Amino acid sequence: MSKINLSFDEMWDIVMACDGNYDGLFYTAVKTTKIYCRPSCRSRKPKKVNVEFCYAIHEAEKAGYRACKRCQPEVEHSPHAALVRDVIAFLVNNYKEKLELKDIANHVGVSSYYLARLFKQETSETPRAYLEKIRIDKATHLLESSDLKNLEICYEVGFQSTSNFYKVFKRLKHCSPTEYRKQKVKELQQ
Structure with a gap:
């Protein structure tokens, strides 16, 4: 799979817009909750300072994050x-x-x-x-x-x-x- 070249701010804007077209291309990892989500997740939005982005599920899980129960990023829809x-x-x-x-x-x-x-x-x-x-x-x-x-x-x-x-x-x-x-x-x- 290809990796996309987007800045942090561009990815943040995508997450704020809940843009499902980027699902699977990157994941939002929230440092305070240790949960990672799809860009389209409808859960409450975290503070920008508490977010980091991962390009693969295994990358997020290796960093100690678990999948969001609401958007289920590990499940292919x-x-x-x-x-x-x-x-x-x-x-x-x-x-x-x-x-x-x-x-x-x-x-x-x-x-x-x-x-x-x-x-x-x-x-x-x-x-x-x-x-x-x-x-x-x-x-x-x-x-x-x-x-x-x-x-x-x-x-x-x-x-x-x-x-x-x-x-x-x-x-x-x-x-x-x-x-x-x-x-x-x-x-x-x-």
Whole structure:
């Protein structure tokens, strides 16, 4: 299984959003309770300082954590979950690349048609839509934390054209990248 490259803060945001698309890619380990959970666990959220992240169940258990009784991270809920996790890890790690469905399907060793159908069934999204969300999440992070121009951000996060970047950004965030940055600056000043 592929390991994903996410920062602590990105994983924390995923846990706060209870995003089940990352289940099995990493686990939230709570130092005070010695319990580890899926990112989608609906249990009460711990304090950020009490959390560490593990990439495998055996890693969490070796560190002395036990499985959460509510989300049961040690139980596989779907027979196709491992394949979908590999695809998600591949997308997260390669979002800057020009990726087509056939490239992703080749990476996991299935046909494009099968991958598209299975991925949609498991995540309610197409691999392309999922990749766009990753790219826009990375773009919003750069808009908030850097002085890069929109054009630089567009290419930095893997979009091949600025028009597509603006169209996808507006569809997902309901504003342009420039408007998004202005909103965030205004929020910080308040």
